[in-house]
Amino acid sequence: MRSMSLHDPAVNSRLVPGARPPDDAHPTSASWLLPTMVLGFFIASLARQAAKPISDFDTFWHIRLGDDILASRSVHAPTASWSALSDRPWVPTQWLTEVVVAGVHEVAGLPGVAFLFATALFALTWLIHRLCRGRAGATAAAMTTGLTVVAMSGSLSPRPHLATYLLLAVTLIGWLRTADDLRPRWWLVPLTWVWAMSHGMWFTGPLLGLVVIGGLVADRRVTRAQATPLMVVPLLSIVVAGLTPVGPALWGTPFAVAGVGSFITEWQAPSFRMVGPAAAMALVALVTLVWSRRQERASWVEIGVLLLGTAWILLAARTVALGGLLVAPLAASALQTLVGRPRDVPSRAERRVIAGWMLLCLAAVGLAVPSTAATPAAVPTALDADLHDLPDGSVVLNSYQLGGWLRWAHPDLEPVVDGMTEAYSVDHLSDYQRVYALMPGWHEIVEAYDASYALVEEQSPLAEALRDKRWTTLAEAEGYLLLQRAATPY
Incomplete structure (x- = not known):
């Protein structure tokens, strides 16, 4: 069983979003039209969900916290005045997204918050499809995109953690490209700085980078000396996370949930009888099955990403979405192998149809939410x-x-x-x-x-x-x- 290096063109076409497939892959309108229509129906169903009244209980206190920060013009002020019964010091880890949501609410009320959620949801779906389409044909990409969104469905709500999913998808694209051309993506450093102000799971980006670099070393794609400039990216990302208005205290926040996690349902172990975790493990099973049947060995980069994604899926209900997102491009590639034909190049028409349909659905949400999301749901x-x-x-x-x-x-x-x-x-x-x-x-x-x-x-x-x-x-x-x-x- 031979191991394929990531600079092999056949591997690049599977690994990197936007990489060119083999020359014999000639797209036709028929090859992408039907799966794109299926994807369109799925996007329309997302629009219907996004237009519903806000029912996530935590959304409301995020708005309140953003209001307090805007009123005091300080990210630290709410920590002293949040509650008369608050008896534990805490660090605001997602103040930027809370300020944005509070600002939108100030201007457009709850319908504005619902529309912002729909925008983020469509952007995430587009990024997932881009990750999958870079490694698979239209059919496999559409199917994997849908399954990935289902895997993440338990965490797709109008809360700051949506920022983590969006930025992790962008980070994954960046590191997969680095795995192809061995060039450091320095823009990941300022991206992490913004991420550190947006949500407490910012560290998942640098962690992914360390896994990819470790895989490159194990694959003997780079020497330790060549890996040094690559290592600077995740390490510098960790450093700049401590340079936000919150300061170095942000470095300790990933451990803050350890004490109270047992009281929070979403930090409990996932139940695989539920649709989201089951769909996430289906992605893992698909990759594992295909890898076990093919002759060439998976690269250590791919193995590392799969193991990291699986670990997130198994850790807690809250982190299932992280794992599903990481495994998505690997699953798309595996499904393309089962399809048994070369991946076709995404055509300009295909891209325009998908983008245009998403914008049309978003416009429909914008027209609907003033009447459907004006008042919250599930509260008295x-x-x-x-x-x-x-x-x-x-x-x-x-x-x-x-x-x-x-x-x-x-x-x-x-x-x-x-x-x-x-x-x-x-x-x-x-x-x-x-x-x-x-x-x-x-x-x-x-x-x-x-x-x-x-x-x-x-x-x-x-x-x-x-x-x-x-x-x-x-x-x-x-x-x-x-x-x-x-x-x-x-």
């Missing part, structure tokens, strides 16, 4: 007036998923907890879990919160327990109860 907006009437500074024992919405819609209230878990200690989060599970001592914890009101699910055991403690119902709507503490201690 019918209780807005009642919540507005509560005294300023009132502590509200809230359902976890409503914390971010309360922070945004009713900033004068003090929810006990919200999705900004980095701002709370393990003890605080543990106490909150004890309250919701009605564990021994739960009512003493509620007393310690000094909560005068509660906003909880109507059918929850906690709601029943609070009413047993003589809490009275002020209002109820959309499956939630607004309760007031008894005038006398229970």
